[in-house]
Amino acid sequence: MAQGPHLSPAVPTMNRLIAISLLVGLSACSNSSDGNSSGIAAPSDLTYWDATLSLMIGVPIAPLTPSVEGEVSAWSTQPQLPTGLSIDQGTGTISGTPAGATEFQEYTITASNPGGSTSAVLPLGVAPPLRHLIAGGDAMASVEMFRVDARTGIAAHDGWFDTEAGLKDLISHPSVSVAYAVVNSNPPELYVYHVRADVIAPVRVQSWDVGNSDSYGLAVDTNGRSLVVTAEDADELWVYPLASDGRVLTEPTILTTEDAPRLPVFAHDAAHLVLADGGDSASYGLSNYTLDSGGIPTGNPQHTMLNGFEPRALAAIGHRLFLGISGFNVNRILPLDLVDGNLVPDGSGWKDLGDGQPIAIAIQPTGRSLVALLGGAQPAVQRFVLLKDSLDLGASGDPFSLGSAPSALTYDSTGRFLFISAAGLDGLLAFETDPSDGSLFSRGAFRTRSGADHLAVVVGPNPVEATVRGVFVSDKGRMLSVGGPGIADGMIHQFGMDPTNGQLATSALPIPVGNDPSEALVHPRGSLLFILDIPAQSLWSMEVGEDGLLDTAQASVLSTPIDPRTMALNPLGTVLYLATGGAQGPAAIHAYDINQDHGALSLIGSKDLDLTPSSMLSDPTGHWLVAADASSGLLASIPLNLDGSVDSSTGVPQLTVTGGPSGMAFSRNGQDFFVAFKSAHLIRGYRLQASTGMLSLKSGSDGSGYEIETGILSEPYDIVHHPFETWIFATLGGTGDVIQCDYANGTSGATAAGISLGDLEISPLGRFLFVVDNDDRSVSGLRIGVDGLPVLQTSAPHVLDNPVVVRASVSWE
Numbered sequence: 001m002a003q004g005p006h007l008s009p010a011v012p013t014m015n016r017l018i019a020i021s022l023l024v025g026l027s028a029c030s031n032s033s034d035g036n037s038s039g040i041a042a043p044s045d046l047t048y049w050d051a052t053l054s055l056m057i058g059v060p061i062a063p064l065t066p067s068v069e070g071e072v073s074a075w076s077t078q079p080q081l082p083t084g085l086s087i088d089q090g091t092g093t094i095s096g097t098p099a100g101a102t103e104f105q106e107y108t109i110t111a112s113n114p115g116g117s118t119s120a121v122l123p124l125g126v127a128p129p130l131r132h133l134i135a136g137g138d139a140m141a142s143v144e145m146f147r148v149d150a151r152t153g154i155a156a157h158d159g160w161f162d163t164e165a166g167l168k169d170l171i172s173h174p175s176v177s178v179a180y181a182v183v184n185s186n187p188p189e190l191y192v193y194h195v196r197a198d199v200i201a202p203v204r205v206q207s208w209d210v211g212n213s214d215s216y217g218l219a220v221d222t223n224g225r226s227l228v229v230t231a232e233d234a235d236e237l238w239v240y241p242l243a244s245d246g247r248v249l250t251e252p253t254i255l256t257t258e259d260a261p262r263l264p265v266f267a268h269d270a271a272h273l274v275l276a277d278g279g280d281s282a283s284y285g286l287s288n289y290t291l292d293s294g295g296i297p298t299g300n301p302q303h304t305m306l307n308g309f310e311p312r313a314l315a316a317i318g319h320r321l322f323l324g325i326s327g328f329n330v331n332r333i334l335p336l337d338l339v340d341g342n343l344v345p346d347g348s349g350w351k352d353l354g355d356g357q358p359i360a361i362a363i364q365p366t367g368r369s370l371v372a373l374l375g376g377a378q379p380a381v382q383r384f385v386l387l388k389d390s391l392d393l394g395a396s397g398d399p400f401s402l403g404s405a406p407s408a409l410t411y412d413s414t415g416r417f418l419f420i421s422a423a424g425l426d427g428l429l430a431f432e433t434d435p436s437d438g439s440l441f442s443r444g445a446f447r448t449r450s451g452a453d454h455l456a457v458v459v460g461p462n463p464v465e466a467t468v469r470g471v472f473v474s475d476k477g478r479m480l481s482v483g484g485p486g487i488a489d490g491m492i493h494q495f496g497m498d499p500t501n502g503q504l505a506t507s508a509l510p511i512p513v514g515n516d517p518s519e520a521l522v523h524p525r526g527s528l529l530f531i532l533d534i535p536a537q538s539l540w541s542m543e544v545g546e547d548g549l550l551d552t553a554q555a556s557v558l559s560t561p562i563d564p565r566t567m568a569l570n571p572l573g574t575v576l577y578l579a580t581g582g583a584q585g586p587a588a589i590h591a592y593d594i595n596q597d598h599g600a601l602s603l604i605g606s607k608d609l610d611l612t613p614s615s616m617l618s619d620p621t622g623h624w625l626v627a628a629d630a631s632s633g634l635l636a637s638i639p640l641n642l643d644g645s646v647d648s649s650t651g652v653p654q655l656t657v658t659g660g661p662s663g664m665a666f667s668r669n670g671q672d673f674f675v676a677f678k679s680a681h682l683i684r685g686y687r688l689q690a691s692t693g694m695l696s697l698k699s700g701s702d703g704s705g706y707e708i709e710t711g712i713l714s715e716p717y718d719i720v721h722h723p724f725e726t727w728i729f730a731t732l733g734g735t736g737d738v739i740q741c742d743y744a745n746g747t748s749g750a751t752a753a754g755i756s757l758g759d760l761e762i763s764p765l766g767r768f769l770f771v772v773d774n775d776d777r778s779v780s781g782l783r784i785g786v787d788g789l790p791v792l793q794t795s796a797p798h799v800l801d802n803p804v805v806v807r808a809s810v811s812w813e
């Protein structure tokens with residue numbers, strides 16, 4: 001018979017959750033004066049039914065509209081709402097953009113008239129905004145940064161850097177842009193990184209010794225006063241005092257515990273540090289330390305034994321803690337409470353996890369949910385509902401299968417997004433939470449470069465927003481009857497975009513660019529535009545201003561090797577790749593370093609090829625450059641070095657295909673990509689093996705092996721992938737349709753958008769498409785509906801001379 005831990009039951013207590021959220025839908029109280037002579041009935045039953053509204057500095061809140069019975073002549077709040085928020089005196093709607101972080105407190109909202117009043121109490125706090133997600137691996141000596149859009153959770157690679165050795169643990173500061181990592185160097189060291197918004201990679205400012213142990217854990221005081229490092233094998237606890245900007249102030253206080261400390265967590269009362277002790281089964285337990293005013297543990301801890309159950313995960317919110325334990329053929333989550341500073345386990349309130357071993361626990365900052373990562377034969381994530389007035393965990397449905405061994409998870413600062421590392425995929429899984437109950441909705445996967453055994457969310461002073469600076473369209477002037485080869489009549493047209501409906505409007509006069517601006521690329525940060533002029537054998541670099549306009553005064557022109565064909569950028573925009581060769585010269589790939597200030601290009605290496613790429617695309621990790629040769633029917637994966645240069649010594653895996661491959665697009669997981677075949681009239685999915693670069697055609701709901709025929713009269717011209725849905729879009733020549741395919745659900749649809757469509761671009765948040773019509777020589781914007789189908793706009797397309805390529809400049813700031 002399975003047995004549970006033999007622990008003294010706790011006395012249930014009503015705890016206040018220190019949640020960074022706005023909890024609504026609360027009951028109201030009414031008050032009417034006995035001496036009311038107005039003849040007007042007092043309002044009653046005031047409620048705000050918009051569920052849980054998470055607040056973040058700099059991000060507008062969804063308007064919070066109340067329900068109330070009776071007439072209301074005035075609205076008031078006590079105390080005053082956080083800076084940036086206001087209440088409409090006509091409707092009682094709360095709206096605005098929070099301007100500063102606030103501590104959790106209760107706000108009383110009152111609706112009144114001459115006959116009396118009614119009130120509702122709202123617990124409210126404002127969190128600093130999420131800016132970066134940092135991932136690090138145990139085996140790979142590197143750390144990656146992702147810049148995250150605060151509105152959607154969409155992430156973009158922002159850099160990676162060496163750490164001298166693999167990571168043991170990783171954590172971030174709760175209120176400033178600082179991250180801490182224990183690196184498995186010899187001896188192990190604690191690295192302190194200040195993450196700056198104006199550089200690609202974090203700046204390492206400090207490193208400290210942390211003893212010598214095989215197992216480490218990290219925790220930062222909820223008020224940012226101190227950092228704790230547990231060294232399990234050394235029986236030591238290292239405590240570092242922190243400055244307000246996250247710097248380590250002095251040498252650490254080292255406590256010898258004799259209890260093999262494994263998992264540290266600071267209670268949210270700012271007065272206690274709790275350690276889950278490892279070692280062997282005889283020493284499995286909990287140690288509860290009291291903190292002084294500086295966040296440093298003092299005195300002897302209170303010990304609670306776990307009677308042979310191994311502690312595997314630990315998290316805290318308010319006065320409550322939740323411990324994941326395994327042993328005696330059972331896996332459970334055990335609730336605990338700090339009662340008058342004493343740690344009291346509740347042996348009767350545990351949650352059984354079946355065969356899933358608890359790997360990690362995270363608590364949603366709104367206090368709505370607890371999420372546990374489960375290992376074992378069926379890796380999964382399991383969500384539980386947190387009950388305000390009890391230590392019990394509520395029901396939440398079946399576990400969400402992950403299909404790969406998970407290793408870490410973290411919520412963003414408001415609890416809207418959840419990120420999970422899947423070590424078996426070397427990738428990250430993204431989820432969005434339902435504002436009403438905290439339930440999870442998958443937002444897909446995105447690939448990491450070096451594994452993601454550890455995760456941390458870094459906040460900053462301002463939220464990141466991915467927005468369209470400008471939309472640029474190249475005009476192929478030499479193809480007109482009035483021009484001809486060698487005539488410098490190429491143009492780049494500049495448009496602005498309405499962020500509400502995707503409409504394009506001319507923002508500046510077109511700019512002359514060479515003979516034939518046949519290809520265009522935009523830097524991932526939206527600050528540079530690159531134009532390839534094939535007839536003139538030249539490559540232009542232009543700066544894109546903050547206003548979305550091109551700066552021709554700073555433009556530079558590079559003479560390319562003979563017979564340029566196509567080009568691509570690596571994910572960080574630090575290297576540009578140019579393919580050359582064919583009729584006039586040997587086939588090769590050339591790598592150019594990009595000056596990040598003004599876009600000037602410097603050759604850093606070349607590699608001969610036995611195919612002539614007609615299109616190229618870097619995989620999301622920057623490990624491989626996938627090339628398609630339409631004439632020979634070959635796909636190839638060209639290996640890249642860590643600095644983005646071409647690996648000249650490693651072979652190039654190839655795959656023979658039929659049908660003339662043209663446009664390509666990667667899915668977010670970085671393994672599966674899609675190819676449009678013009679002459680074969682179909683779109684097909686392929687798999688890139690991350691470790692070897694091998695290409696294959698496989699069958700699966702992830703999109704590999706996916707195939708759709710577009711019709712004998714429809715040639716797929718270009719293809720893009722949605723930022724977070726399992727949707728691909730393609731333009732069709734002949735019929736003039738834009739097709740949308742949901743490869744996960746096996747559905748598709750089409751929208752007539754022109755006569756014979758060509759190049760295609762998608763906006764950063766996946767709300768709009770921009771499409772070139774080769775027949776009527778125009779460019780237009782389309783809105784993407786909630787079902788994924790493109791919806792035509794009402795404004796007329798912009799008719800140009802002979803448009804070829806449309807590109808959107810995206811700013812991630």
